[in-house]
Amino acid sequence: MLTPPIPVFDGHNDVLLRLRRSGGEDPAGRFLDGEEAGHIDLPRARTGGLAGGLCAIYVPSPGTAKDANGDFPTPDQADALNETLAMARLLFDIEARSQGAVTVCRSAADIRRSMEIGSFAAVFHIEGAEAIAADLDALYVLHQAGLRTLGPVWSRPNVFAYGVPFRYPSSPDIGPGLTEAGRDLIRACNELKIMIDLSHMNEAGFWEIARISDAPLVASHSNVHALCQHSRNLTDRQLDAIRDTGGLVGINFGVLFLRDDGIKDANTSLDLLVRHAAYVADRIGIDHVALGSDFDGTTIPADMKDVTGLPRLLDALRRHGFGDQELKKIAHENWISVLERSWGE
Structure with missing residues (x-):
């Protein structure tokens, strides 16, 4: 028998992109009313106990072919900005039409308040900063619009850094680190109190950010390289650095990782999945492990099916030996804590 859902605040979903690309009418209405497609909508989130999370805006690569280096091509800045604004508008449309059932949160207090009243606590997140030019003008405008977390890269190069390609088996030590524009971006994110997401960052970029940033190191949806030698996963040394800054790892549900x-x-x-969570907890402490599902962005275990399967995961963690207080930390408390410290509010 499944235990009652513990509220989950999740570090990564791609529902906005799924709604944007699905081609159906009224994407906001489909999220609010529910549908068969994908992993997340509001009714299924309520069933599974998903109380909120980082709602990613990700602009796919143009076409499907990789370049000569095996990298995904990078969208043009103008095109990426148009797509980013369209998905941001969709997020705000969902909030406006939800009659209080969805709240775009700009502070940890907003998240706590939303969870208390049962409103889905959505955080405006960008995965891959192709919409932002080296002058960073768009960053400041997007922050005013509600942007609170940002991954400088997806798994492709851009003006700021070289994203780690999808490779297995492989070290994450692939390619150069930050550009000068990338270093400026990190400093600006620190200034604006925008959380920097290290998922999709290669190892050189990770260590440059660790040297530059004064904020906790956070990988919103990444796993353990010692258990799965995918280039997207974190080495033990990276895990230790995350611990040393009071940061966090959101465990990715994707089977590839x-x-x-x-x-x-x-x-x-x-x-x-439990094995990866336990490894992080054992190595760097329970306060540094959370969930980063990658719902609507990857292939997840069939036993979970979609967001309604979150109670099955929590029960699996409980069977492994995690107690109620530890489960609450993994499910939502650690995320709220690191965001509060990153945002300074």
């Missing part, structure tokens, strides 16, 4: 064979197979046990 869980399995030790690199196979994209939905018939993957939730026990593997």
Whole structure:
């Protein structure tokens, strides 16, 4: 028998992109009313106990072909900005039409208040800063619009850094680190109190950010390289650095980042997901592990199916030996804590 859902605040979902690209009418209405497609909508979030999370705005690469280096092509800045604004408008449209059932949160207090009243606590997040030019003008405007967390790269190069390509088996030590514009971006994010997301950052970029940034190091949806040798996963040394800054790792539900064979197979046990969470907790402490599902952005274990399967994951964590207080930390308390410290409010 499943335990009652503990509220979950999740570090990463791609529902805005799914709604944007699905081609159906009234994407905001489909999120609010529910549908069969994808992993998340508001009714299923309520069923699964998903109380909120970082709602990513990600602009896909143009076309499907990789370049000569095996990298995904990078969108033009103007095109990326147009797509980013369209998805941001969709997020705000969802909030406006929800009659209080969805709140775009700009502070930790907003998140706590939303969770208390049962309003879905959405945080405006950008994954891959292609919409922002080196002059950073768009960063300041987007921050005024509600942007509170940002990943400088997805897994492709841009004006700021070289995103880690998808490779297995591979170290994350692929390619150069930040550009000068990238270093300016990190300093500006610190100034604006925008949380910097290290998922999709290669190792050189990770260590440059660790040297420059005065904020906790956070990887919103990344796993353990010692357990799965995917380039997207974190080495033990990176995990230790995250701990030393009071940061956090959001465990990614994607099977590609869980399995030790690199196979994209939905018939993957939730026990593997638990194994990654337990490794992080054992190595760097329970206060530094959370959830970063990647719902609507990756293939997750079939046993979970969608967001309604979150109670199954919490029960699997409980069976492993995590107690109620530890589960609350993993489910939402650690995320709210690191965001409060990153945002300074």
